[in-house]
Amino acid sequence: MVTVRFDGSFQEWRVRARALLQSCVAPHELNWASDDESTGLFDEPSPAPSTEGGPRIRVPRQLLDELEMAARYRTEQRWSLLYRVLWRVTLGDSSARTVGDIDGSELHGRIKAVRREAHHLHAFLRFSPLQTSDGPRYVAWFEPAHDILPWAAGHFAERMGGNSWLIATPEEGVCWDGQDMYYTRPCPPPWRQLAQNAADPGGELWKAYYESTFNPARLNRGVLESNLPVRFWKNLPEGMLIPQLMSRARAGAQRDGQAERVAARSGKRIGRDAKQAD
Structure with a gap:
């Protein structure tokens, strides 16, 4: 097993991968490791990239974009999968990029997870x-x-x-x-x-607004946690309120479509909706 050490960036991985393809090194012969990772006892360091011109490697631009996106997915085997897909495509096996293939399915699953995490950043x-x-x-x-x-x-x-x-x-x-x-x-x-x-001076105002507009009658915990994963709650102003509001809803507040202190005021009372949503 040959260990390929690099700086952990996609740009450096791409350079090393191209040199390995030109040397016809198969995926099962490689162990990819960034500079701060330990390797196996019997792993051999990879030779330095050759400066001599080898066979020309043609890689579709779209595939490079897919590999770069998938490289953002954190996992111990992130680089091995990328090289395996690249190896197969350069040998003419374009099915490696399709969702019906084992490697292609994993590749697109990682791309989807990365894009969803970018959405989480923008939203939360x-x-x-x-x-x-x-x-x-x-x-x-x-x-x-x-x-x-x-x-x-x-x-x-x-x-x-x-x-x-x-x-x-x-x-x-x-x-x-x-x-x-x-x-x-x-x-x-x-x-x-x-x-x-850092303290947000508008945090308390936002929490008051969130609590007053929270609709316990339409609470669906599964949908809520799918759209707003629990791991983000601790860093959101309203995060500490969500468990309390959910507990309050389970304790009987679901008969009203607004916060208790709002429902108790005079005026038209909003009742429980027949449909359940978040």
Whole structure:
């Protein structure tokens, strides 16, 4: 077994993969490892990439895009699958990219998970304003399941105009100064502290609004947790309210279509809907 060490980036993996394809090294002969990973006792280091020209490797542009997207999926075998698909396609087996194939199904499953995690970032990240004369005007803390930050963070640059902001995660961070984006891995400790300790002055107002508009009569816990996974609750202002509101609904509040303190006021009472939703 040959161990291929690289810096853990898709760009470096692509360079090493092309050299291995030109040398006709099969997937089962390789063990991919980033620089900070340990390897097996009997693994041999891979030879340095050859500078001599080998057979020309033609790879469809769409396949490279799919491989780059799937590379953001965190798993111990992320690079092995990518090389296996690449190997099969270059040998003429285009079925390796299809969902009906074992490798193709896994590839597209990872792509789907990565895109969904990017949606989670866009939907559940909350910026807090900073009252400082220099540095970012807004900061946020997020804990993604996959390596989507530098790719998905451009969404906020397009929507927040010239406002500067910073997003910190346990592994990496990005900062937008209003014109350019800066990415760093690992995330600097000051960035992490700034994002985790920032207080949102509008947080209490948002929680009051969320509680007053929560509809216990339409609560469907499975749908709620599917659309708003539990792992995000701890970093959302309303996250601490959700278990209380769900418990209150199970205790009898589901007969009303609004919060108890709202339902108790004079006026038309909204009753339980026949259909159950989130």
